[in-house]
Amino acid sequence: MMEDLSNYPLELTGDNVPMVRFLKVTKRYGDLVVLDQLDLDVAEGEMVTIIGPSGSGKTTVLRMLMTLETINEGVIYVDGKPLTHMEKNGKLVPADRKYLRKARSQIGMCFQHFNLFPHMTALENCMEGPVQVLGMKKAEARERAEELLELVGMSDKRDQHPSRLSGGQQQRVAIARALAMRPKVMLFDEVTSALDPEVIGEVTNVIRSLVEKHNLTMLMVTHQMGFAKDISDRVCFFFDGKIEEQGAPEDLFGNPQKERTQQFLSAVKEAD
Amino acid sequence: MSYIEFLKEYGPRFWDGTLVTAGQFFLASALAIVIALIAGLMKLSRNGLIRGIAVVYIEIFRGTSLLVQLYWIFFVLPLFGLTLPKFTAGFVAVGMNLGAYGAELVRGGIQSVPKGQWEAAYALSMSPMRRMWRIILPQAFVNMLPPWGNLLIELLKNTALVALISVSDLMFEAKQINGSTFLSAQTFGTALIIYYVFARFIVTPFMRWLELVMRRKLGRA
Ligand SMILES: Nc1ncnc2c1ncn2[C@@H]1O[C@H](COP(=O)(O)OP(=O)(O)O)[C@@H](O)[C@H]1O
Ligand SMILES: [Mg+2]
Numbered sequence: 001m002m003e004d005l006s007n008y009p010l011e012l013t014g015d016n017v018p019m020v021r022f023l024k025v026t027k028r029y030g031d032l033v034v035l036d037q038l039d040l041d042v043a044e045g046e047m048v049t050i051i052g053p054s055g056s057g058k059t060t061v062l063r064m065l066m067t068l069e070t071i072n073e074g075v076i077y078v079d080g081k082p083l084t085h086m087e088k089n090g091k092l093v094p095a096d097r098k099y100l101r102k103a104r105s106q107i108g109m110c111f112q113h114f115n116l117f118p119h120m121t122a123l124e125n126c127m128e129g130p131v132q133v134l135g136m137k138k139a140e141a142r143e144r145a146e147e148l149l150e151l152v153g154m155s156d157k158r159d160q161h162p163s164r165l166s167g168g169q170q171q172r173v174a175i176a177r178a179l180a181m182r183p184k185v186m187l188f189d190e191v192t193s194a195l196d197p198e199v200i201g202e203v204t205n206v207i208r209s210l211v212e213k214h215n216l217t218m219l220m221v222t223h224q225m226g227f228a229k230d231i232s233d234r235v236c237f238f239f240d241g242k243i244e245e246q247g248a249p250e251d252l253f254g255n256p257q258k259e260r261t262q263q264f265l266s267a268v269k270e271a272d
Numbered sequence: 273m274s275y276i277e278f279l280k281e282y283g284p285r286f287w288d289g290t291l292v293t294a295g296q297f298f299l300a301s302a303l304a305i306v307i308a309l310i311a312g313l314m315k316l317s318r319n320g321l322i323r324g325i326a327v328v329y330i331e332i333f334r335g336t337s338l339l340v341q342l343y344w345i346f347f348v349l350p351l352f353g354l355t356l357p358k359f360t361a362g363f364v365a366v367g368m369n370l371g372a373y374g375a376e377l378v379r380g381g382i383q384s385v386p387k388g389q390w391e392a393a394y395a396l397s398m399s400p401m402r403r404m405w406r407i408i409l410p411q412a413f414v415n416m417l418p419p420w421g422n423l424l425i426e427l428l429k430n431t432a433l434v435a436l437i438s439v440s441d442l443m444f445e446a447k448q449i450n451g452s453t454f455l456s457a458q459t460f461g462t463a464l465i466i467y468y469v470f471a472r473f474i475v476t477p478f479m480r481w482l483e484l485v486m487r488r489k490l491g492r493a
Contacts, residue, residue: 097400102397104397111392115386119411128396128406174392181397
């Protein structure tokens with residue numbers, strides 16, 4: 001049965017259109033409700049961090065935004081336009097593949113396990129999207145890729161294949177690869193979780209510099225509470241597919257209101 | 273007649289037969305690779321009909337004897353108005369048969385590429401075609417090379433069957449020579465050695481070399 005979407009706007013208008021809006025988004029796997037009527041806005045240029053216990057739906061939020069997962073209910077908007085749906089005869093209908101391909105080009109994602117293309121050098125990894133998808137000239141794509149590798153401090157390794165790079169280096173290339181598509185929104189899913197402790201800093205420093213110097217909208221899932229506190233504009237604590245509590249990092253970490261938040265944060269602190 | 277004299281006398285005919293066998297081998301391999309790629313991709317299609325066609329093809333060609341397929345293509349297809357020269361019928365039968373086995377290798381190779389690679393390509397907004405061609409297949413190809421090496425040797429051995437429709441390949445020449453000389457040990461011994469050398473000193477080293485090159489491209493070597 002088709003969901004009735006008549007209550008959802010065809011596009012978002014007005015003064016404060018958020019860069020990302022989840023509007024009553026539900027995601028189920030079979031009987032398991034992973035996201036439950038989720039509402040979440042991210043403003044342009046905002047860095048929002050998602051924290052929460054394992055299995056609370058954090059990754060799913062990012063994957064839905066990357067359209068890697070289908071949506072069961074609700075609509076996600078990016079830059080005011082529907083992402084998961086498209087307009088047809090004045091109504092919203094689930095987006096077809098062509099629409100999705102265009103729509104998701106506004107989103108860039110970095111994965112826990114980097115997922116660099118192993119048969120391409122660092123530079124080629126960063127040129128692949130611009131050349132193959134954006135139809136950019138090779139010379140131009142190379143220039144952009146070189147700039148971005150410089151930005152993440154990987155210029156000297158640009159001709160290396162991923163297998164020759166450490167985890168931290170691979171993740172930095174992966175960030176450059178995603179940025180090469182000039183996304184409006186960047187997603188980071190536990191990008192430091194698979195890294196050795198001593199190289200986590202090189203990746204977090206790159207993200208930090210993106211926050212400081214670039215007006216990118218970012219959504220990040222992390223277990224590094226210190227880092228989240230440092231760089232986030234807002235922190236969302238997820239529990240059971242819902243936002244249990246959210247706020248500025250100093251409030252959420254300094255003075256959590258909900259019991260579950262307090263429990264989670266003290267458990268994390270103990271583990272550290 | 274010493275073996276040296278035997279070779280002097282019949283060497284040229286062995287050589288001619290070997291060239292025909294080489295021709296059968298290369299053409300059948302090329303056909304098998306193309307068919308394997310197409311049928312392997314079809315088998316992974318979302319479309320049930322496309323998948324079904326691939327399944328039927330693979331089942332028929334793997335489930336029945338190559339010799340019967342060869343006879344069908346050479347003797348039965350003409351009854352339906354499609355007459356192929358025997359050389360063509362030979363490599364087409366061998367190629368179609370081994371292509372069906374190759375299809376499973378292609379499917380397995382594609383499925384062995386980690387899910388993260390699909391997702392990364394998807395996240396770059398690559399179209400399904402580009403994703404397959406630029407990201408998945410090159411990696412699947414490397415994973416597939418060792419089993420393909422075995423399959424191609426199997427294919428080489430199977431080309432000997434084309435002698436049965438009188439393609440003048442190595443086996444055919446050997447049978448002719450044997451018929452006139454009755455020097456079975458020398459004749460079939462020579463043929464055996466040529467097949468072995470072809471497989472072991474040409475096909476296998478080539479596949480090893482290709483694997484090395486591809487692994488180097490992947491930065492794995
Ligand atoms: N493909 C899937 N099929 C079934 N269940 C899934 C799938 N992906 C995630 N889940 C379930 O959804 C829930 C939320 O997963 P996830 O978003 O990965 O959590 P988190 O990132 O917060 O650890 C978990 O219970 C997980 O087991
Ligand atoms: Mg997760």
